[in-house]
Amino acid sequence: MSTLTDTAPPRSRALSTTAPNPRPFRLVRHSLALAKRSLIKTWRTPEALIDVTLQPVLFLIIFVYVFGGAVAGSTHHYLQFLLPGILAQTIATGAIAIGVNLNTDIAKGIFDRFRSLPIPRSAPLVGAVLGDVVRYVIVTVSTLAIGYVMGFRIDTDPFRAIAGCLLAVLFALCLSWLPVLVSMKVRTAGAVQGVMFALIMPLSFASNVFVGADTLPGWMQAFVDVNPMTHLVASVRGLFLGTPLGNHVWWTLAWCAGFVAVFMPLALRAYRKKI
Amino acid sequence: MTSDLVIEAEGLVKTFGKTRALQGVDLAVPRGTVLGVLGPNGAGKTTAVRILSTLLTPDGGTARIAGFDVVRDAERVRQSIGLTGQYASVDEDLTGRQNLELFGTLLELGRTGARRRAAELLDWFDLTDAANRQAKTYSGGMRRRLDLAASLVGAPDVIFLDEPTTGLDPAKREDMWDVVRTLVNNGSTVLLTTQYLEEADALADAITVIDHGRVIAHDTPEGLKRVVGGQTLEVRPSDPAQLPRTAEILTQVGSGAQADEIRKGVLAVPVTDDAALTESVARFATAGIAVTELSLHLPSLDEVFFTLTGRTASEDDTTRPTEVAA
Numbered sequence: 001m002s003t004l005t006d007t008a009p010p011r012s013r014a015l016s017t018t019a020p021n022p023r024p025f026r027l028v029r030h031s032l033a034l035a036k037r038s039l040i041k042t043w044r045t046p047e048a049l050i051d052v053t054l055q056p057v058l059f060l061i062i063f064v065y066v067f068g069g070a071v072a073g074s075t076h077h078y079l080q081f082l083l084p085g086i087l088a089q090t091i092a093t094g095a096i097a098i099g100v101n102l103n104t105d106i107a108k109g110i111f112d113r114f115r116s117l118p119i120p121r122s123a124p125l126v127g128a129v130l131g132d133v134v135r136y137v138i139v140t141v142s143t144l145a146i147g148y149v150m151g152f153r154i155d156t157d158p159f160r161a162i163a164g165c166l167l168a169v170l171f172a173l174c175l176s177w178l179p180v181l182v183s184m185k186v187r188t189a190g191a192v193q194g195v196m197f198a199l200i201m202p203l204s205f206a207s208n209v210f211v212g213a214d215t216l217p218g219w220m221q222a223f224v225d226v227n228p229m230t231h232l233v234a235s236v237r238g239l240f241l242g243t244p245l246g247n248h249v250w251w252t253l254a255w256c257a258g259f260v261a262v263f264m265p266l267a268l269r270a271y272r273k274k275i
Numbered sequence: 276m277t278s279d280l281v282i283e284a285e286g287l288v289k290t291f292g293k294t295r296a297l298q299g300v301d302l303a304v305p306r307g308t309v310l311g312v313l314g315p316n317g318a319g320k321t322t323a324v325r326i327l328s329t330l331l332t333p334d335g336g337t338a339r340i341a342g343f344d345v346v347r348d349a350e351r352v353r354q355s356i357g358l359t360g361q362y363a364s365v366d367e368d369l370t371g372r373q374n375l376e377l378f379g380t381l382l383e384l385g386r387t388g389a390r391r392r393a394a395e396l397l398d399w400f401d402l403t404d405a406a407n408r409q410a411k412t413y414s415g416g417m418r419r420r421l422d423l424a425a426s427l428v429g430a431p432d433v434i435f436l437d438e439p440t441t442g443l444d445p446a447k448r449e450d451m452w453d454v455v456r457t458l459v460n461n462g463s464t465v466l467l468t469t470q471y472l473e474e475a476d477a478l479a480d481a482i483t484v485i486d487h488g489r490v491i492a493h494d495t496p497e498g499l500k501r502v503v504g505g506q507t508l509e510v511r512p513s514d515p516a517q518l519p520r521t522a523e524i525l526t527q528v529g530s531g532a533q534a535d536e537i538r539k540g541v542l543a544v545p546v547t548d549d550a551a552l553t554e555s556v557a558r559f560a561t562a563g564i565a566v567t568e569l570s571l572h573l574p575s576l577d578e579v580f581f582t583l584t585g586r587t588a589s590e591d592d593t594t595r596p597t598e599v600a601a
Contacts, residue, residue: 037369117382
C-alpha cells in the first residue's frame with residue numbers, strides 16, 4: 001500500500017447524520033440486495049447446482065425404468081404418474097442447501113458484519129431465502145425438460161401447468177425456513193444436511209410420490225393423508241394431468257402458510273440469539 | 276463523563292457459561308483520538324469490541340457510542356460505526372468490488388452512490404487491479420485492506436479495529452498504521468485492540484491494558500512506558516572482544532542501569548532519551564567499534580504484563596478464560 005497517499009480518505013457524509021429508517025421498504029430492498037449476493041454466489045459455484053439439476057434427472061431415469069414396468073405396467077404411464085412426485089421431492093430436498101450454506105456463511109464471519117450494519121436484522125436471512133428461488137426454478141425446468149425428452153406430456157393447458165410449477169416453487173420457498181432454523185441450531189454444515197434428510201425422507205417416501213396412497217397400509221395412510229408432500233404432489237398432478245384436485249391446492253397453501261408462520265419466527269429468533 | 280467522549284463504557288460485564296470474559300471494564304475515547312486496548316489472547320478485548328459494536332449484549336454495565344446506548348439504541352449505534360476484525364469479514368465468493376457495492380447498497384448510498392464509493396475505496400486501498408477478482412484469491416494483506424475498506428463504506432465516525440495487523444508482516448503492518456493515522460487525521464475516532472505495545476505506542480493517544488476481563492492500567496503511551504520501562508537498546512558488536520567497551524558506552528547513553536548481555540554477544544540497556552540511538556552510534560564510530568546489530572525495542576507484551584501484574588501474560592494459560600470467537 002506504498003501508493004497510499006496522505007490525503008484524507010474519501011468520505012461521503014450522506015449517512016452519519018440521518019435518522020434511522022430514512023426510506024421506506026428497507027426490509028424489502030435490503031433483502032433483495034442480499035438475495036443478489038446469493039445469486040452471485042450460485043453462479044460462481046455451478047457445482048452447487050447439482051442437487052437441483054442432476055438429481056431430478058437421475059431419479060426420473062432410475063425410478064421410471066427400474067420400477068415403471070412393475071409398478072404401473074408401462075414406463076410411460078409411470079412417468080406421467082411419477083414426474084409431479086419427483087418434482088415435489090427434489091424441490092423439497094433442494095431447499096436443504098440453504099441451511100448448509102447459511103451454516104457455512106455464519107462460521108465464516110460475514111454475518112457478523114451484516115449484524116453491525118444499520119439494516120433489519122432479518123434481511124440477510126430473508127435475502128438468502130429469496131435468492132434460492134432461482135434454484136427451485138432450475139429444479140422445475142430440469143425436471144420438466146428431462147421428462148419431456150423421456151415422453152412426459154402435460155395433459156391440461158399451459159396456464160395450469162405454470163400454476164403447478166409456481167405452487168411447487170412456493171412450497172420450497174416456504175419450507176426453506178425449516179432448514180434455515182436447523183442451520184441456526186446445529187453446529188456444522190454436515191449436521192444440517194443430516195438432520196434435514198432425516199426430516200425430508202419420510203415426507204417424500206411416506207406419501208403419494210412413488211405409488212398411489214391407496215396401496216399403502218392403513219396406519220401409514222393416516223400419515224400420508226396429512227403429509228404436506230402428498231397435498232403438493234396431488235395438486236401438481238391435478239394441474240399437470242387433470243386428475244381430481246379436491247382440496248389439495250388449499251391444503252398445500254395452508255401448509256405453506258404454516259411453514260412460514262412457525263419456522264420463520266423461530267429461525268429469526270434463533271438467528272438473533274446465535275452469536 | 277463529558278459529551279466529548281465518543282466511546283464510553285462503564286462496568287461492562289460479560290459471562291459465557293463459567294467463563295467471565297469481562298468483569299467490569301471501563302473504556303473512554305474522546306472524539307478524534309485513538310484508544311489502544313492492549314492485552315493477551317483471551318483478555319476480553321474481542322468481547323469488549325463485540326459489545327461496543329452491538330454484536331453482543333452485556334450482562335452488566337452500560338456503553339454508549341456517540342451518545343447512543345449500544346443496547347437500547349443499537350440501530351443508531353450501527354449507523355455510526357465501522358467494524359473490522361477477523362470475525363467481521365467480507366464474502367469470499369464475491370469480488371472486492373461486489374463486496375463494497377453490496378455494503379454501499381445496504382447503507383442506502385443508492386446504486387450510483389454505492390458504485391462510486393466502492394471505486395473510491397478500491398482506489399484508496401490500492402485494490403483497483405484486483406477489484407474484479409473473488410476475495411478468496413486475495414493475499415493476506417489485500418484481504419485486510421478489503422476488510423477495512425468494507426468497514427469504511429458508510430464513512431463511519433467511529434471505527435473498531437480488532438487486531439488489525441495480527442499475522443501481517445512488518446511492512447504491511449506499517450501500511451495499515453498509515454491508514455489508521457489518515458483516518459484519525461480525518462476526524463474519525465478509533466478503538467483498536469492489539470497484542471503489541473509497539474502498535475499501541477505507534478498509533479494510540481491512550482492505552483488501556485486489560486487482562487482477565489479487567490482493566491489493569493490506563494495511561495498515555497508515554498506514561499505507560501515510564502511504568503514498564505520504556506525502550507531497550509540492543510547492540511551486537513562485530514567483534515566479541517569489544518563487548519566490555521561496548522557495554523561501557525551503552526551504560527553511559529542508557530538511563531542509568533548497567534548494560535547486560537541478554538543473549539550471547541548481544542548487549543542491552545534501558546533508554547529513555549530518544550537521542551540515545553544516534554548518540555550511541557556516534558560514540559561507537561568514535562571508538563572504532565563495528566556493530567552487526569543495533570535496535571531499539573519497546574517491552575514485549577510479556578514484559579508489560581510482568582511489570583504490571585508480577586507475572587507473564589502466558590504464565591497461566593490453563594486458568595485463563597478463553598476468548599470466545601477469537
